[in-house]
Amino acid sequence: MDTAPVREYFTGLQARIVSALEQLDGKTFAAEDWTRAEGGGGRSCILEDGQLFERAGVGFSQVSGDKLPPSASAARPQLAGRRYEALGVSLVLHPRNPYCPTVHMNVRCFAAGDIWWFGGGMDLTPYYGFEEDAKHFHLACKRALEPFGTDCYPKYKKWCDEYFFLKHRNEPRGIGGIFFDDLAEPDFATAFSLVRSVGDHFITAYAPIIERRRATPYTQAERDFQCYRRGRYVEFNLVWDRGTLFGLQSGGRTESILMSMPPAVTWRYNWSPAKGSAEEKLYTEFLRARDWV
Numbered sequence: 001m002d003t004a005p006v007r008e009y010f011t012g013l014q015a016r017i018v019s020a021l022e023q024l025d026g027k028t029f030a031a032e033d034w035t036r037a038e039g040g041g042g043r044s045c046i047l048e049d050g051q052l053f054e055r056a057g058v059g060f061s062q063v064s065g066d067k068l069p070p071s072a073s074a075a076r077p078q079l080a081g082r083r084y085e086a087l088g089v090s091l092v093l094h095p096r097n098p099y100c101p102t103v104h105m106n107v108r109c110f111a112a113g114d115i116w117w118f119g120g121g122m123d124l125t126p127y128y129g130f131e132e133d134a135k136h137f138h139l140a141c142k143r144a145l146e147p148f149g150t151d152c153y154p155k156y157k158k159w160c161d162e163y164f165f166l167k168h169r170n171e172p173r174g175i176g177g178i179f180f181d182d183l184a185e186p187d188f189a190t191a192f193s194l195v196r197s198v199g200d201h202f203i204t205a206y207a208p209i210i211e212r213r214r215a216t217p218y219t220q221a222e223r224d225f226q227c228y229r230r231g232r233y234v235e236f237n238l239v240w241d242r243g244t245l246f247g248l249q250s251g252g253r254t255e256s257i258l259m260s261m262p263p264a265v266t267w268r269y270n271w272s273p274a275k276g277s278a279e280e281k282l283y284t285e286f287l288r289a290r291d292w293v
Contacts (some may be wrong), residue, residue, distance in 0.1 A: 001111045003085060006192065007062060010089045010107065011043075013199045014060045017091065018045050020203045021058070022153050024210060025050040029058070034253050039064035040085075044256040048263065052214055054096040057259035063086035084112040086250070088120075089199065090243065092260035093206075098226035099216040101126035101133065101174070102233060103206050106243065106259070107199045109192075116188070118195045119181035121156065122202055123164050124209075125174030125233060127226045128278055129286035134175050135210045138292035140205030141178045144197045148190070153293075156180045161289045166236050171218060173236050177205075225279050228271065230262040237261065 027050040035041035039055055042061030064085040088108030092137035095102070096171050107120035124137045138157070145152035160179035165172050178198070183191045237244050237260060247257035 001114070001116050001188075003062075003087060003111060006109045007087055009192075009196055009199075010060055010062075010087060010109075012209070014043065014045065014058055014089050017089075017203065018058050020207065021047070021053070021056055021093070023291050024207060025052040025056070027051060027053075027269055029056070034062055034256065036251065036253065037128065038066075038251055040087075042253070044253070044259060046259055052095055052097075052100070052210065054094050055259075055261075056091070056093045057256075058089070058091040059256050059259065060087075060089050061247075061252065061256065063250060063252060069135070082112045084110060086110050086246070087184065090260070091272045094230070094262045095210065095214070097214055097216060098127045098211040098218050098222040100210050101213075102230070102262070105199075105202045107195045108243075109195070116184060117181070118183040118191050120195055120198050121160055121179035122198065122205060123160055123174055123177035123179065124206075125229075126286060127229050127282065128222070129282050130213075133212070134286065134290075134292050136208060137177060137205050138174070140201050144192070144201035144205075145178065146192050147197065152194075155180065158289075164236065166232060166240065168239065169232065169235070171232070171283075172289070173232060175286050175292070176289070196197060224266065225273075227262075227264050227266040228268055229271045229282075231267045236263060 003099045022028055025047060027047055029045040029047045031043055031045045033041065033043050040063035042059060045058045047056040066083050082196050086108065088106060090106040092104045093102065102125040103122065106121040110116065122141065126133065142153040145156060156178040157176060160176045161172065164176060166173065183194065185191065245255060273283065
């Protein structure tokens with residue numbers, strides 16, 4: 001399989017997203033190119049202590065190896081031990097203002113001999129919920145998938161709700177979005193076109209929400225709740241996320257894999273929000289599967 005067109009799109013997508021985020025924040029990303037001894041490398045773009053983003057990471061990687069890691073071959077035992085190539089763009093943005101939601105987006109491609117597949121998606125993690133923000137984000141996700149059939153958005157939304165779920169907490173990570181994996185149908189051109197549409201819709205899905213919320217005043221109490229909820233983000237990434245596990249199992253660059261972590265996080269023992277509070281509203285009205293569009 002020739003991955004050159006995929007690489008060209010992914011590197012271009014990374015550059016476009018970084019440029020758009022720099023315009024939103026006003027601060028320039030630092031870019032670091034890295035190589036991997038077993039094969040491949042990537043570029044990590046990171047912004048910290050910006051005017052808008054406390055941390056924003058946008059990474060591209062293209063790695064290869066002689067043996068597919070267990071996290072990628074668990075559902076495909078026939079591929080265990082085969083040489084592979086994996087490339088993708090992954091980002092996580094952590095704004096400082098608690099009224100601005102954290103967001104994650106990923107598009108990726110795997111190839112193992114004559115077998116290939118795509119995966120990806122995007123999901124939103126608010127700390128204070130707003131109906132119009134949730135509807136906007138999900139509508140953008142729906143529009144990204146509309147050219148590929150009316151069944152795509154409901155299917156990939158459900159997949160996202162199920163995947164970004166903290167089983168040990170029995171709660172969703174956020175309000176979801178879309179998620180898909182093992183996409184190899186009906187053909188390469190169509191699957192690649194769907195992945196490109198997801199990547200191309202990211203900024204339109206997220207930027208208007210940030211622009212709407214970035215100037216909202218907040219207190220230390222709201223900041224404390226944001227840091228508490230960020231703990232759930234860390235728990236999911238380290239306990240359940242297959243992408244994090246794949247990166248570590250494949251000998252990837254640890255700094256690049258873990259740049260998705262928020263810079264300030266807290267945990268409280270057996271804490272619960274006050275009755276009738278905005279914090280409780282997040283749990284009762286937003287941290288549950290809903291039909292947003």
